[in-house]
Amino acid sequence: MKLLILNLGSSSIKYQLLENNKFLIKGLIERIGMSGSRIKQIVLKKQILKKSILNKKIDNHFLGIKKMKNLLCDEKVITEEIYAIGHRIVHGGYFFSKPTIISDNVKKKIKKLFKIAPIHNYINYMGIKISEKIFKTSIQVAVFDTEFHSTIPKKSYLYAIPDEFYLKHYIRSYGFHGISHKFVSKTAIQYLKNNKVKLITMHLGNGSSVTAINSGKSVETSMGFSPNSGLIMGTRSGDIDSNIIFHALKKGFKIDELIEILNKKSGMLALSGYSDMRDIKKKYEKGDKKAILAYEMYAYRVKKYIGISISVMNGVDALIFTGGIGENDILMRKLICKDLDFFGIKLDKKKNNFNFINEKKNVIEIQKKKNKVKILVIKTNEEFQISEDILFILKKNN
Template identity: 50%
Template sequence: MKNILVINTGSSSFKFQLIQMPTEKVLASGLVERIGQQNSEIHYSSQGYSGTREQQVPDHSIALRAVTDLLMSPDKGVIKDATEITAIGHRVVHGGTTFSKTTIIDKKVKKEIKALFSVAPLHNPPNLTGIEVAEEVFPNARQVAVFDTAFHSTIPAKAYKYAIPNHLTEENHIRLYGFHGTSHKYVSEKAAQSIKRTDSKIISVHLGNGCSITAVENGKSVDHSMGFTPLSGLIMGTRSGDLDPSIIFHLVDKLGYSLKEVNELLTKKSGMLGLTGYSDLRDIETEAQKGNRECKLALEMNAYRIKKYIGSYIAAMNGLDILVFTAGIGENSGTMRKLVCNNMDFIGIELDEIQNNLRSKESRVISTETSKVKVMVIPTNEELEIARQVDKLV
């Protein structure tokens, strides 16, 4: 038996699971959310215990140390000391062209992850922090990186290339990479199993603080909304998603922004935060219900952008069997799912409102029996997918 600790560091969250392999038994799990905000919370569950506590968590380093204390706590913990951890699987967002598979972490790997900070500024830095803190706390464990970009290595050149001079793609590796790959892989495989066919056309919609959408044909990623970095595509918590690149030149040349300020604006001050003043969709939905016009419009804009991508991917794959919603918003927001699926009957999407409004942690179908396209909510389990890949490697 191996105890594998999976660390999944998001831009504003820190998820973890301690999984016993190969039985896939979860010994402990939890979530630190709203990192860097005033109302941070730590959710922790282990055998015989489940609880939440409010705690100021200014950064990811403090989040990991708080989780480690819980894992080894005399009353709530599941291990006595660090030597009981065989390996630690780290979700790393950007692997560039260097990493296309799960990799043992060494100094060279950490250097490459750091070199990609500029193209994944919200993710690779906390990913590396998680690795470095884990190396200190668990010095005897094998540290393993599982890259979000790996699943998207099957995207064809017609989809990953940008219409820029070829040498920039070939020599400087400027191309679409794709992200949230571990999540899209996990849920698309579960969706495909539900129709018991090897040939399938699936669109996976991952909606969290970061949002992305993937076209998956016959089990392989063939297109994806994020690109060279996790900035493009859907409207996100603090990221703008798609925009006219000339806006950047206008901000710099006409409005006096520095390039650093533009980067900060588009990655940390835009998206739903820029539109409403809130980055958490729960707050935005609450305000919209109170009649806040900005929040109502932001929800409509968000859903409209998702609809456009769904339409384009149906065209690219020449059809659709299953539409999957996953991640924090995708799994829990019936409001967002309804906004996306409304007026999509032309392409065969019919939502069952009763099923859509049910709250459940289980995978489920939320479309009507007559819907030509099966619509599903599948809770993502990136941690289990990471644990499986780590187990195979070590």
């Protein structure tokens, strides 16, 4: 059975073609809508990895999916052979708490959540619509980032506002990046051989979040009602005082203008002039003051949520870095782990200075030798987790 997994981010498309849960083709289209868009596709044939890298500007996700389809066809993948397509959907809201086969009714509910997750849910929805046109015989399945956080207790997910906001409008903390947090926490539990382990998983990328996981269950997370809360992100503000919005409205700002500012013009972009951490790092290394401040603020906010997570679980056994920044940014890992000695978190600078390209393993330990708390860098694989969830729901419905 062939499965195609689509994972559309705000500026990227990850995809994997799997058969019997083993990948045949995987690809990454990144910097969509930015200069320097690029595609990297890896094809497994007779245990040989073939890489295809194309540099071409890709203005939007529609063109990205079309390009992906052409690359799959170049490898003689017949679209009718793809039994199901799994879509990562950021916000399941109060509608969805498990993987779901997509119907017209499901699409309507996903559309209703556009206002809560304006950057992602629209992109995810478009991924479904485009896929339905291109892969007409495939079953479409939605896997939701909010699902993993359905175990967070009521004392955590409720806001201290009148009941009607929750009872009538379903306003509560939902949490996001659940697919990634689920994958890396399962990987860590297997690696550490401990089902009761207390983990803090940090998915750090263009969008970022921290989750406290106790015995495999999410108990606290930095993102709340929308993906704009919590950490500082590429273009998203993260936590701000709600009265700033009311103050801005009184000053003449429009609601749609503020939505645009807080979601697409804030975060690292507002602090440094760049949204991609790789660009900011280049400026940091040249001594750019804005880039240095942006790096320090980003790390500070992550440390803050590490402290929250430790207090919620009354301890931590392992700290986990994942996502594009978490897996690859040596400097950011160093800044985040600095001055956490009190919690038994001590980074080994030498071990931290590694590159996943040169590593055969997906889990790297970077803590000091006799460290109380493990510090792990784990390569996330949301697409593999989505494929497992798809197989589960397909079996359940057969």
